[in-house]
Amino acid sequence: MVCAQLQITSFTAEQFTLLTLAGVVMGLASLFGACFAIRVRRVGSKWLWQAVRTKHSSSWLTWLLEQKACPTCGAPGAAT
């Protein structure tokens, strides 16, 4: 999307639309990929998904960053 915006004069309307849509699809795929990939192995608790699903849109990131241990099983947040 940034590339499309920076080079807007060199693209046709169709190319610009395709690049912008590709950026949106990549962003959504990244969000959903992270939602299901970031998890505690032992219990399968998905931290990012839990934050996005259960917290208000204005506070999910703050809540997520405040967690020092898994909110489901209490496992420490440090990587092993």
Ligand SMILES: [Zn+2]
């Ligand atoms: Zn856990």
